[in-house]
Amino acid sequence: MQIPSYIYGLFKNQTLLIVTKLSYESGASDKPLLGVTISEKLKETVEKYPDSEALCVPYQNYRVTYKEFWKDVEEVAKGILSYGLKRGDRVGIWSANRFEWVLVQFATSRIGAVMVNINPAYKASELKYALRQSEVRLLIMSKGFRKTNYTEILNEVRAECIHLKHIVVIDHDWNTMLGAGKKITTEQLESIERELQFDDAINIQYTSGTTGFPKGATLSHHNILNNGYFIGERLRYTEKDKVCIPVPLYHCFGMVLANMACITHGACMVLTGEAFDPEVVMQTVQDEKCTSLYGVPLMFIAELNHPRFEEFDFSSLRTGIMAGASCPESAMKAVREKMNMKEVGICYGMTETSPVSTQTFVDDNEYRRCATVGKVHPHLELKIIDPQSGNIVPRGTMGELCTRGYSVMLKYWNNPEATASVIDEGRWMHTGDLAEMDEDGYVKIVGRIKDMIIRGG
Template sequence: MTTFSYENGISDVPLLGVTIGHKLKETVKQFPQREALSVPYQNYSVNYKQFWQQIEEVAKGILSYGIKKGDRVGIWSANRYEWVLVQFATARIGAIMVNINPAYRAAELKYALKQSEVKLLIMSKGFRKTDYMAILNEVRAACIRLRDILVIDKHWQTMLEAGKKISTQELEEIEHDLQFDDPINIQYTSGTTGFPKGATLTHHNILNNGYFIGRRLGYNENDKVCIPVPLYHCFGMVLANMACITHGACMVLTGEAFDAEVVMQTVQDQKCTSLYGVPLMFIAQLNHPRFPEFDFSSLRTGIMAGASCPESTMKDVREKMNMKQVGICYGMTETSPVSTQTFVDDDDYRRCTTVGRVHPHIEIKIIDPDTGKIVPRGSKGELCTRGYSVMLKYWNNPEATASVIDEGGWMHTGDLAQMDEHGYVKIVGRIKDLIIRGGENISPFEIEEFLLNHPAVKDIQVIGVPDFKYGEEVMAWVILKNGMQVKQEELKKYCQGQIATFKIPKHWKFVAEFPTTVTGKVRKVEMREISAREISVSHR
């Protein structure tokens, strides 16, 4: 009898049928004196009782700007304690928090603010050498819905003072009116066509996903989770923050950007029990000259996601960093994000070659992309997922929503996968034309559309090519207009300050034509093969 590639995450643990604020309040009552959030680089530490009180102050402060349930509040900042407070404060008042990538430049910021119709933007002064206010001033005139700007470094205390006019009773009445299926978060994610799409997530989506991630890792009130991954991404705000608050664990932020030495110092000083990162982050720590000086004995578990991990690295993480129970997760923003995860007792082979088994209360299947039929186990096909985790919609984009969520409620991931006889899933490729560089999803179309505005560019195709450090790097094949000459340095400069640095192509190839099929469709597969060979030869 044929066994089909279908798994159902049967669980005797029910879903949480409450809002984020409701669940957090339960945790606060249960563990009021346990440390909730620690940010050493800001000299900040609060227990759950203090955390709840500060969230209430921020919630009232946001209300003082006239923000109501369903209004969009943007957050444009790298990791800091204020980001976390805003995350939970917006949830308590029913505002929809819009995550804005700290690396965004003018064109990307303008699109996100306009498309989601942000009314209040909470932002830091900048990130690394980028002046956020200078970028905002370039685009603000076009963002007609944007009423107010709150610069954290300047206006935070003023906002808290203004919030004192709002009574606790008023806040509680607003909370009482919220439902767990209300939208609470918009995260922009790159797709294969068009501009980034705003995956719209509910309390139910992200609260439950974080809860079951934490359960599979065995979290409790004694855990301290080291978070060097970005909060604007699901990795930080769901896999970390939501997993912590649903189990009474402590969130530990290491800094605005990843620094291997700072992360190791934080693990040691804070006695963290869990550490998150993409494989590149773990490799950076293992290869750091000061690695032998640090004490990792407090570590027990953690999450590695965003790219596949070499087996030698996994072995070193488990043995040299003491992360015996490290887990691998797979998902996408549109599914809140995790659909599959390894178990703490899985062996290294399964951790390195699969993305684990289906999550509780979620269904997965692997289908033939052409027929839509479920394929036998061991066969390749498109991975689809269904259940509580599937996003509500793409914000203000019903056509894009309908293109990925079918009539049966299945989310089509665009990833090619195989399922073995035990239900473990292996990702073997992509149907979607998407570049994944160091865990960042990059839309080739978005880069192509931008560079087509350059006066010398006639046509362009952007692809991902293999890269040892990041998994993939961005490459552009360019056809110039007749009689026009331009060097790659000029095109790179054209991109700087307009699109995020990680999207700017590293490799360039100027050609007279692209390889095509007999019907004229560009063959990006062939382009990738040619480029991979040429890059490999040039590096010898």
């Protein structure tokens, strides 16, 4: 009789005792976690690759090396300090993708301010909630996005946002802010940096709020820096990589999977525009000779189906990330063969886990790229439990996916009740996603708990 590899047998007095392998995995790694702040890691990269390109935004004619990027980030950090902000104060960023967004991201990390990501699509009620709930003191914003006038929206709610003291409209006030920052010395800035701790809160991202008001997932340097680092490790990033980023920066996909993965490896961040345009993305990949391309499956499908697709050269591409939804096998095959992305990766996670918990490997087969979301990330733990009993289920059995480790958020901002409802006493983050784990540790997402029907129990 053959016994499957996921079942262990022991003969004793001619009785077979069977123990089923449980749905638990821990991510072993020979690389330690980064015990530094974001600015400390960025400075290390700047010193290692000063002349490598750091950020390229063709549509804004902005292109800088890591040495120049560090200087620009410092100017913005000083500008923010000139408004009297200090460590722990909240700075809102309300804009679509542009180079100023990236500079604010790293400038706030240099002074210990907590950057609050504000969705470019927010209307008045959503903006008011985010500004009030996180008590934003300084709002850095563009004048608008598409047909939406941000100034008009802000004017509707400004009187009710009592903590909001300063507003910088990028299109009008950016240089004024930089000029004001000249009164702050480099020594003052470095003195502030020396006091920062990698467990400090550095970012608030509001969840979708499908079960009520959005909740502000509060993330630390340690959370997002390490997550970006290990994403880049699994994609085998080096200083020679250029990552094309058409996904939004306000979301973890842009600011962690892309920006943090780049700065931890000396790779170049390449922004394609304020909104997704498949033709612009393909042109950017060709012109900048990008080695990596990000997107949700629908973005890749839009590129593949574009009437000018055959005109573009994708020979520079090697890898990239598809996330946000499962990818049809036909699309995955086309991306790998027609776009030369042989090493494309699939990621799964949630904002509350910084975000990636599982990821495929560059040499995984087509089935694992399409049917699973990969294996547990380094230094993290996964388990799949029975939602009613809380017990870990056997491999191949559906249950709720839980994550534990460095990536789990600090809390929901100013919301201890909501925090306690998702992070248990063992510091496991309950995702609400239904999943299955196979005998090799690969995870398949099959639904949400709220969609599950309980029968007979």
